Amino acid sequence: MSTSGIDHGKKINALLRKLKKPGEDACIEREPIEQLIYSILLWEAPQQKADAAMKRVLAGVVDFNELRVMRMEDVSAILGKTYPRCTERAERIKAALHEIYLREYEVSLDNCLGLSKREGRKYLETLEGMPPFAAARMTLLCLGGHAVPVDGRLLDRLIDGGVLEEETDIERATGILERHIKAEDGRDAHLKLLSWVEDTKSKASGRAAGSARAAAKKKTKKKARRSAAS
Numbered sequence: 001m002s003t004s005g006i007d008h009g010k011k012i013n014a015l016l017r018k019l020k021k022p023g024e025d026a027c028i029e030r031e032p033i034e035q036l037i038y039s040i041l042l043w044e045a046p047q048q049k050a051d052a053a054m055k056r057v058l059a060g061v062v063d064f065n066e067l068r069v070m071r072m073e074d075v076s077a078i079l080g081k082t083y084p085r086c087t088e089r090a091e092r093i094k095a096a097l098h099e100i101y102l103r104e105y106e107v108s109l110d111n112c113l114g115l116s117k118r119e120g121r122k123y124l125e126t127l128e129g130m131p132p133f134a135a136a137r138m139t140l141l142c143l144g145g146h147a148v149p150v151d152g153r154l155l156d157r158l159i160d161g162g163v164l165e166e167e168t169d170i171e172r173a174t175g176i177l178e179r180h181i182k183a184e185d186g187r188d189a190h191l192k193l194l195s196w197v198e199d200t201k202s203k204a205s206g207r208a209a210g211s212a213r214a215a216a217k218k219k220t221k222k223k224a225r226r227s228a229a230s
Contacts, residue, residue: 009180011163016181019192032109032142033064033097036124039134040093044151045084047198053079065107068097095129109142117145132170140190146183149190150174153197 030038037057041050060078061067067075075090083089101107112123120143124135131151139147150173158164164173181189 006162006165008164008176012177012180015161015163015196016185016189016192019196021188021192022195032113032138033100033107034058035142036096036109036134036138037064037067037093039137039149040089040096040129040131041079042137042194043089043131043133044153045089047194049083053083056080063107064097065101068094068101068107070094092129092131096127099128113142117143121145121147132174136174137190140186146178146186148174148177148181148186148193150177154193157197 034054038050038054041053056078057067061070072087072090072094075094076086079086079090097107100109104111112120115123117139121135121139124130124138124143125132127135133149133151136147137149139145140149150170152170155164155168155170155173158173159166159168164176168176177189
């Protein structure tokens with residue numbers, strides 16, 4: 001139990017029991033480089049937007065090396081002007097692909113997939129431009145490692161739901177979830193939590209319970225957490 005009195009294990013287990021696992025879809029079964037790009041698209045963005053942007057990427061390039069060398073403004077155009085953090089996201093995708101190219105002399109994660117889970121995660125986490133959420137998601141889905149992807153959107157929901165303390169940041173939240181979610185349950189937990197974040201109706205009703213003053217305070221802290229997540 002934390003010093004704040006929140007029993008993280010109890011809260012997390014209760015939440016996951018309550019959430020219904022959605023059916024697995026194309027966001028899970030992707031080849032590694034495509035999964036990496038999709039994971040960056042999904043970071044701090046709605047799944048529907050990530051799905052649509054991934055389709056535009058696949059339709060707009062011959063291969064992922066073309067995406068790597070494409071002009072920044074062209075990548076941003078593919079993502080769409082209204083895409084959350086569009087320019088930053090385009091920069092992160094290009095940076096990660098270029099870092100892989102520098103390490104492997106090709107845009108391939110074959111060597112990464114041949115590493116141990118620990119070394120593979122380190123490989124992904126140290127890619128330039130790679131958000132921790134995307135590295136954790138790749139570790140979970142491509143390496144079969146123990147990881148729980150957390151971004152600011154999920155963190156906000158966990159705090160609003162009383163699962164984590166108000167002052168919790170991305171790094172601490174990730175550590176707490178990984179301690180209380182078993183490795184073999186990581187995939188199902190990710191799907192459930194992702195669907196929960198997308199449940200805007202539930203999110204809206206949960207936030208409506210707070211006062212305007214509390215909401216303003218949370219907004220300031222959320223902005224700081226999201227900045228730390230970058």
